[in-house]
Amino acid sequence: xxxxxxxxxxxxxxxxxxxxxxxxxxxxxxxxxxxxxxxxxxxxxxxxxxxxxxxxxxxxxxxxxxxxxxxxxxxxxxxxxxxxxxxxxxxxxxxxxxxxxxxxxxxxxxxxxxxxxxxxxxxxxxxxxxxxxxxxxxxxxxxxxxxxxxxxxxxxxxxxxxxxxxxxxxxxx
Amino acid sequence: xxxxxxxxxxxxxxxxxxxxxxxxxxxxxxxxxxxxxxxxxxxxxxxxxxxxxxxxxxxxxxxxxxxxxxxxxxxxxxxxxxxxxxxxxxxxxxxxxxxxxxxxxxxxxxxxxxxxxxxxxx
Numbered sequence: 001x002x003x004x005x006x007x008x009x010x011x012x013x014x015x016x017x018x019x020x021x022x023x024x025x026x027x028x029x030x031x032x033x034x035x036x037x038x039x040x041x042x043x044x045x046x047x048x049x050x051x052x053x054x055x056x057x058x059x060x061x062x063x064x065x066x067x068x069x070x071x072x073x074x075x076x077x078x079x080x081x082x083x084x085x086x087x088x089x090x091x092x093x094x095x096x097x098x099x100x101x102x103x104x105x106x107x108x109x110x111x112x113x114x115x116x117x118x119x120x121x122x123x124x125x126x127x128x129x130x131x132x133x134x135x136x137x138x139x140x141x142x143x144x145x146x147x148x149x150x151x152x153x154x155x156x157x158x159x160x161x162x163x164x165x166x167x168x169x170x171x172x173x
Numbered sequence: 174x175x176x177x178x179x180x181x182x183x184x185x186x187x188x189x190x191x192x193x194x195x196x197x198x199x200x201x202x203x204x205x206x207x208x209x210x211x212x213x214x215x216x217x218x219x220x221x222x223x224x225x226x227x228x229x230x231x232x233x234x235x236x237x238x239x240x241x242x243x244x245x246x247x248x249x250x251x252x253x254x255x256x257x258x259x260x261x262x263x264x265x266x267x268x269x270x271x272x273x274x275x276x277x278x279x280x281x282x283x284x285x286x287x288x289x290x291x292x293x294x295x
Contacts, residue, residue: 018215025218051181060179072217
């Protein structure tokens, strides 16, 4: 009896818990990201290495943000199954997307609270802390560093929506 | 010290380059954090321990880079880049580099736009 528990039921239980809580955490995070993105939609962002109509009296400044997101056991399990047959691994894609958006948002939020209204030369960098990502093992977390230079711009906003002309990318469907 | 990751700076002109400055840190996670993270990892979500680890690493690497720049008497570090490498499982290297430069206030721009803030080394 105990062997059956240990061998089948317990791992299944963990997978079930991971599935539900993982889904909940992910959807809550996505909602909060969309809300925060809307609030700061007037911040002009670009990954170009140039300033658009900058205010020369205000000193530009570098901002960085880091985020580590775990990939829950259920998604990790799905991912390793998918790995056998190949193809798109949606669950990993979504986690990476959330991590990138979160890191970008944090850079934008820091810039905003320091009084800037634009960020130039945004860069995203993947960090492999677990050391598993390129060893054909199951990477169980993703870490992203985002950085960019905040400055103050005189560039106009979109007249109708009052948002930046280049808004942030929305979530992957 | 002004730190940016762009080639240029609003309000200033780059008078000359002092060369590349850099800083690196190799950080490992400690076992306690590792275990805590592995539990959190069952359900997913942010792993705060690792985020902090990286924040600390970034701060240290930046401090080393800025110390080099200060030694050279730079006004700013421009075109800053972060780079990482996974040396072994469980340790990550964070490497930050940029170009230390001397600045001068741009006279033409100042006439049109107003005076930029003074160059100060802090």
